[in-house]
Amino acid sequence: MGGAPTLKLYNTLTREKVDFKPIDADNVRMYVCGPTVYDYAHIGNARPVIVFDILFRLLRHVYSERKVTYVRNITDVDDKINARALRDYPGLPLNEAIRHVTEKTETQFLEDAKSLGCLDPDVQPRATDNIPQMIDIIDKLIAKGHAYKAGGEVLFDTRSMPDYGQLSKRNLDEQQAGARVAVEAHKKHPGDFVLWKLSADHEPGWDSPWGRGRPGWHIECSAMSGRYLGEVFDIHGGGLDLIFPHHENEIAQSRCAHGTSVMANVWMHNGFLQVEGRKMSKSEGNFVTIYELLHTEKFGGRKWPGDVLRLAMLMTHYREPIDFSIKRLEEAEHLLSKWPVPGDAKGEVDPTIVTALSDDLNTVAAVQALHALAQKAAGDPALRGSFAASASLLGIVPQAVELDEAVVHEVDGRVRARLELLKAKDFASADRIRDDLLAQGIQLKDGKDPATGERVTTWDVKR
Numbered sequence: 001m002g003g004a005p006t007l008k009l010y011n012t013l014t015r016e017k018v019d020f021k022p023i024d025a026d027n028v029r030m031y032v033c034g035p036t037v038y039d040y041a042h043i044g045n046a047r048p049v050i051v052f053d054i055l056f057r058l059l060r061h062v063y064s065e066r067k068v069t070y071v072r073n074i075t076d077v078d079d080k081i082n083a084r085a086l087r088d089y090p091g092l093p094l095n096e097a098i099r100h101v102t103e104k105t106e107t108q109f110l111e112d113a114k115s116l117g118c119l120d121p122d123v124q125p126r127a128t129d130n131i132p133q134m135i136d137i138i139d140k141l142i143a144k145g146h147a148y149k150a151g152g153e154v155l156f157d158t159r160s161m162p163d164y165g166q167l168s169k170r171n172l173d174e175q176q177a178g179a180r181v182a183v184e185a186h187k188k189h190p191g192d193f194v195l196w197k198l199s200a201d202h203e204p205g206w207d208s209p210w211g212r213g214r215p216g217w218h219i220e221c222s223a224m225s226g227r228y229l230g231e232v233f234d235i236h237g238g239g240l241d242l243i244f245p246h247h248e249n250e251i252a253q254s255r256c257a258h259g260t261s262v263m264a265n266v267w268m269h270n271g272f273l274q275v276e277g278r279k280m281s282k283s284e285g286n287f288v289t290i291y292e293l294l295h296t297e298k299f300g301g302r303k304w305p306g307d308v309l310r311l312a313m314l315m316t317h318y319r320e321p322i323d324f325s326i327k328r329l330e331e332a333e334h335l336l337s338k339w340p341v342p343g344d345a346k347g348e349v350d351p352t353i354v355t356a357l358s359d360d361l362n363t364v365a366a367v368q369a370l371h372a373l374a375q376k377a378a379g380d381p382a383l384r385g386s387f388a389a390s391a392s393l394l395g396i397v398p399q400a401v402e403l404d405e406a407v408v409h410e411v412d413g414r415v416r417a418r419l420e421l422l423k424a425k426d427f428a429s430a431d432r433i434r435d436d437l438l439a440q441g442i443q444l445k446d447g448k449d450p451a452t453g454e455r456v457t458t459w460d461v462k463r
Contacts, residue, residue, distance in 0.1 A: 004062055005358040009235070010319060012243065012267040013167055017360055020266065022234050028059055028068045029233035031225040031264070033242055034124070036075040037102040040289040041109050043309075043324055044239075044273045044280055046116060050310055050395075051270045051318040051361065052237045053118040057393055058357050061349065070121040071228045076102045077127040077215060082204035094204050095128045112290040115306035117395035125224045127215075131206050133223035134215045137257045138195045138208075146256040147195055151186035154196040154210055159189050161252050167267060168244035193249050195219050218249035225263075226254060236264035240271055270318045276325050300326040307396055308333045314363040314394065335367075337441035339374040339391070340384060347385025349393050357393070366394060411442060415457050418444075422455065 007020040022028045032052045035041050041049075052072075059068045076098050089097035110120075138154055141147035146160045158164050165171070194216035199205030205212040225233065231254070238247065247267065254263040275286040292298045293309060312332040316322040350373050356365035370390055377383040391397060414433055421430040434444050437459070445458045 005355045007058070007062060007358045008360055009266050009268060010360050011265075012269050013262075018266070020234075022063070023232065023265065025063060026067050028063050029229040030056065030059070030068070030070050030235040030237065031221070031229055031233060032070070032072045032121075032236070033221060033238040033246070034072040034074050035109050036078050036081075037106040037109060038078055038081050040105060040291050041112055042280065042287060042289050043275070043293060046112070046290050046309065047273050047313060047318075047322065048237065048239050048270050049113050049118055050116055050313045052268075053113075053116075053395060054314070054318075054357065054361055054363060055235070055237070055268070056119060056121070057395060058354075058361070061354065061393060062358075069123070069229065071123045071125065071225065072121040073221060073224045074102075074106055074124055074126045075217075075220060076106070077131075077220060078217075079214075082214060086202075086204045094206065097204075098128055108291060112294065115294050116290070117306055117310045117397070119395075123228050125228060127220040127224070130220070130223045130227060131215065133227050134219045135196075135208050137219060137222055137226070137253060138210075138215075140257040141195065141253065144256060144259075146252075148188065149210060150188075152198040152211075152213075153186075153194055155187055155192045156195055156249065156252060156256075157188060158191040158193070158252065161256055164191075164252055165248065167248050167251055170244060170248075193218060193245065195253070218246055219253055221246070221250050222253040222257070222263075225250075226258070231258040232260050232262055233264050235266045235268060237268045237270075240269045243269060271321045273322050273324055275323075277323055300329065304329055305333075307336060311336060311367070311396055314367055314396075317364050318361050334439075335371060336396075337438075338378075339371070340378050340387065347383075347387070347389045350386055350390045353390045353393060363394070370394060370396075411437065411459060415444065415459060419455065419457060 008017050009020050010017045030052070032048060035045055052070075056068065056070045059070075081098055081101055082094075085092075085094065085097035085101045089100050092100070110124075114120075138147060141156065142149075142154065145157075147154055147156050149155075196208060196210055196213050196215055196219075198211045198213040203214075205214050225236070236247070236250075251263045255261070274280065275284075275288065278284050278286055280286055280288070288299050290309075293304045294306060295303060297303060308329055309332075312324070312328045313322065315328065315332060350369060352369040353366045353373075356362045356369055359365070370387075373383065373387050373390055377387040414437065418430045418433040421427075421433070437444060442459055447456055447458070448454065449456050
């Protein structure tokens with residue numbers, strides 16, 4: 001890492017900020033729980049996508065791109081998805097039918113993530129492509145006495161694991177099963193959870209040693225992380241809502257199947273998101289998808305560019321709750337309007353920004369440092385390269401805005417009016433025009449005509 005600052009990350013497992021030390025600095029590995037592609041992703045889903053994209057970029061900056069592997073799964077095994085696949089495509093093999101059901105929403109999710117400035121993970125496995133790996137883990141758990149068959153299900157025996165509950169710090173007697181498939185009253189203990197559930201003749205399913213059925217939710221991520229990153233890896237991420245039961249049960253399955261003391265060394269979780277001060281829900285009328293924000297006027301009566309949405313997220317620390325509001329988006333857009341368009345300039349990332357991100361992804365401080373650099377770069381072309389590289393590390397690339405001919409004509413007229421006011425020494429009125437235009441993202445640049453020496457004004461527009 002040379003002279004780079006030490007990367008510190010808050011570990012939910014230990015409840016402390018720790019120095020990050022990869023298992024293998026030549027093979028840094030991170031897994032993040034991805035979307036269930038039953039419907040379009042909402043703005044709450046966007047937060048972990050952006051947060052862990054920042055961490056991915058930082059790890060690549062510190063260790064080099066070729067030494068970092070980022071896996072984010074696609075959950076396409078879900079009872080609602082399965083039922084729709086069976087209903088709409090009864091003549092197709094199950095995996096093929098599921099692909100038809102989820103193809104549109106998966107494609108849209110990937111397009112949304114790109115619009116938010118996110119890099120593609122190195123691997124994006126689908127649950128349906130990892131059923132054999134799930135079966136293998138369940139088989140090991142049964143053989144080792146950590147799982148049992150009952151009532152048409154295979155269940156994990158939580159009391160077979162003495163330290164179950166380390167991540168959530170919950171008492172075992174207070175646990176609830178928390179699975180995406182129904183759990184009957186045949187469990188040995190209340191906290192036992194489903195690994196495999198048999199399917200009736202009219203239900204979708206896959207063949208297994210315990211009969212035709214489908215996996216529980218939690219086993220999917222244990223299988224995919226183990227397949228692509230190994231039995232123990234560096235970082236596991238997701239939203240705060242996944243700590244229990246999902247991540248707790250992932251740990252239980254993986255550790256007990258593989259006989260390891262940990263599943264991942266560092267567990268990271270982003271905070272909750274509200275919309276306009278209220279929990280987002282369809283009943284509240286404030287449920288909004290990423291697609292709707294980008295392409296419709298549902299939120300605030302207008303469309304919102306991806307870089308504005310991203311910056312609005314980064315203006316709150318990832319572990320803090322965030323209030324996603326029109327005001328916050330306007331603040332982000334106003335900030336972006338003050339930044340120069342980086343263009344293709346190459347340069348070194350400002351070390352202040354790396355230091356901020358190395359302190360548990362302190363994007364608030366990083367954005368402040370980037371803004372200070374932007375102000376300097378606006379007046380010093382030599383700093384444009386550093387600004388471009390620094391903005392790229394945050395995944396933010398301010399874009400110039402194209403205006404139609406009528407707007408250009410209007411701005412030109414206001415610029416001419418300002419020049420007349422300056423000639424008349426009505427500086428207050430001239431300043432009002434300048435400030436009004438700046439608030440709209442239009443920056444005036446005064447200079448002198450080299451031939452006549454008279455004042456000339458050019459303008460540039462940014463969002």
